[in-house]
Amino acid sequence: MSDTQTLIENRPPSVANLFAERVLATPDAEAFRYPVPPASGQGPEEWKSLSWGETAERVYCIAAGLIAIGVRAEDRVALLSATRIEWILADLGVMCTGGATTTVYPSTNAEESAYILADSGSRVLVAEDATQLAKVRERRGELSELSHVVVIDPTGVEADESDPEGWVLSLADLEERGARHLQEHPEAVKERIGAIEADQLATLIYTSGTTGRPKGVRLPHDNWSYMAKAIAATGLVTQDDVQYLWLPLAHVFGKVLTSGQIEVGHVTAVDGRIDKIIENLSVVQPTYMAAVPRIFEKVYNGVATKARAGGAAKYKIFQWAAAVARDYAKASQDNFRRTGTASAPLALRAKHKVADALVYAKLREAFGGRLRAAISGSAALSPEIGFFFAGAGIHILEGYGLTESSAASLVNPGEAYRTGTVGKPLPGTEVRIADDGEILLRGPGIMEGYHGLPEKTEEVLEPDGWLHTGDIGELSADGYLRITDRKKDLIKTSNGKYIAPTEVEIQFKAICPFVSNIVVIGADRNFCTALIALDEPTLLSWAEGHDLAGKPYGDVLVAPATVELIQGYVNRLNEGLQRWQMVKKFRLLPRDLDVEHGDLTPSLKLKRPAVEREFQHLIEEMYSGTREA
Incomplete structure (x- = not known):
């Protein structure tokens, strides 16, 4: 057995165990950096650090505080917050109780937040601020199991007479309770960590889904322990690395990065504000980042x-x-x-x-x-x-990878990476291609199933452990995987030709610097069309030199010169396509596609049915009374 196999097969039952080991191994090493407003209230933000030992002090106080308010093994504690250091501390605190984190995107509206909290049976919610608290106050009647809300930033949180006594407390309050609990029961957290079993539920992540209600993906503690060991085994990151983490931690991609960091022991700089990415890069100077x-x-x-x-x-x-x-x-x-x-x-x-x-x-x-x-x-x-x-x-x-496979199933192997592929399976993960081209995965990172949905679980998870991904792909002779499209997104034209819209869309993004999003249409039609959303700052910059200076975006968008500009890029795209793939007509959208309008999932995946419904009038306009060969 190789050293890699030994490390993976002899993994501890949970990331909580790995965290405790990391703290013992390197207590004084830097673990995290995070931005804080300047003490004077003026000037640039300051970045503070936490060592692994200091991180543990806060994590164990949070864990003990959760124990003190009644959280038991596998009880769900929901996290409704943007990416910030407190998200990670709270998540680790939940894991160290043997509990399970339910992740909720901060952009989720009150109705869907309530659905996730109720469906998961979450007993405690950690909410970022007054805005997130307001969502659960609005729907509290639907959340009978929710016994406490812990607010990370209590600024602006006002008492509400309808709140049950003690229902809302701050994260600082929770940590104080935890510190008192540890004084009385110094082994409380250690005992909880020691009692965790590999198959206990660790995380419920609700797929943002491109259609319908989100499904809760059940990921046990062992999934994350495996991921931590497998990421370390790739050798892609070392203890000397500095990671810049801005991805949504409610998403499985962001979540898996914290598991790998704990095993490897490198530094992570945490700040989820998208508008700060460029500024932060020059400050953090990361050696690696995910995006x-x-x-x-x-x-x-x-x-x-x-x-x-x-x-x-x-x-x-x-x-x-x-x-x-x-x-x-x-x-x-x-x-x-x-x-x-x-x-x-x-x-x-x-x-x-x-x-x-x-x-x-x-x-x-x-x-x-x-x-x-x-x-x-x-x-x-x-x-x-x-x-x-x-x-x-x-x-x-x-x-x-998928939410259902704990995010990281394959990755390109460092210096041997191949652009255009998603690399090779992580150690311990298997991949194969079904007869219809669908990618199947099997390994220790695969989910237990969908929460409360056994029929949906059976649809995608075979009895022998193979997960149907819903993606179409090809494997090279030496094991590199290339994704060609989503199985359900494949378009069949009325002429019987199959088209992978994603393939056409990414080709257009490569040649047109003005595009923000593009949606290729053509199912059951006799030719393909496209809805194209442009990047507003880029287009307005171009307009300055084309007799459109100073005009509002809406006027620039419909100007004949703009349509002609984009038509030129569509023509270039078509030069590299088969006849039945060519985009014969297009329409420019009046706005960009975004999460707020429901066009994209929080992880920025395209929700094709939603876009097609909203802009159906433009689609019909392109096909109305026209036949194209």
Whole structure:
């Protein structure tokens, strides 16, 4: 048995055990960094640190406080908050009680928040602030099992006469209760951790779902313990790394990163504010970070737009440098596949050196200057954008997994990564392709099932442990997986041709710097069309130099010059497509697609049925009275 197999198979029953081991091993090492407002109330934010020992003090007080208010093993404690240090502390506190965390996105409305809390049977809610508290106060009649609400930031929280006595308390209050409980019962948390069994429920994550009510995915403690060990076994991260964590921790992708960190013992800088990402990168200077493709698309389009705004000469330099980056990355990866060495031909290396000085070095600096690699997941990244960043020295390692598989099932293996694939299975995980092309997964990270939905569980989970992912893919001879589309998203035209819309959409994102989102339509139609949402700042920047300066976005959007601009990119897209895949018509959407309007899930996945329903009039307009071959 290999050392890796031994580590994974002899894993402890929970991340709570791993956390206790980490604290004992490196109590004085830095664990977390997080931003706080300046003491004076003016000037830049300050970043504070917690050592593993200091983290444990707070975590164990939270755990003891939860025990003091009646939380038992497998009791659900819901977390309704944006990504922040307190989210992680509270989640670890819940795990150390042997309880189970129910995650809720902060953007979830009052009705759906109440549904999740009721369906999960959550007994305690940790809410971020007065805004989140208001959601549960509004629906309290539906939440008979909810005995306490713990508010992280009590600013603005006012007493409500209808609240049961002691129903609302602050996180500081909970920690104080916990400290008193530990004085009286010093072994309370240690005993709870020691009593955790591998198959106990640790987390209920409700899939944001592209249709219907969310389903609660039951993930036992062993799933996270396995993930922690398997991530460490990949060797992708080390104890010397600094991770920048901004992803929603309510999402399985964000959650799994904390498990890996505890096992490896590196530093994580935590701040979930999306509008602070660029600013934070220069402060944190991470060595690795995880993101969704939309972030890389926005960075790429932003760089292209800035170059275009600098005049024709600067834009030509950028276009040349982008082409060199892609050629360099492709050559390097091809050579590594053949020889085990990532190198490019001499002439291409010379071009790359010049492009690096002109373009790439500035791009790397924008990411903090120390980024070794970025992990991309949750959706497909355009290979052309991936190759661009790879050639610029920002190595994007795509990975793959589902909520139902604890997020990380496959990932690209470091230096041997291949852009356009999601890599190889983590140690201990198996993958195979079904006869119809569907990807199946099996391993210790697979869920127990859907909460209270045995029939739904049977639909996706075979008795022998194979999980039906609903994704279509291909495996290379040496084990690299490529995702081609969602099984349910495949379009069959009225001519009987199958089209993978995601494949067309990511190609368009790679060539059009103005696009924010695109939805390809064509099911049961005789040709394909598209709904295209543009990036407002990028389009307005372009408008400045095209006789549209100063006009509002709505006017720029419908201007003939704008339609002509996008038509040019659609024509370029069609040049690389089969005839039946071509986008024959398109409409520009009056606004971007977003979570607030229900177009995207909180993890930024496209909700196709919702978009098609809202913009049905535009779709019918494209097909009305027209036949296209």
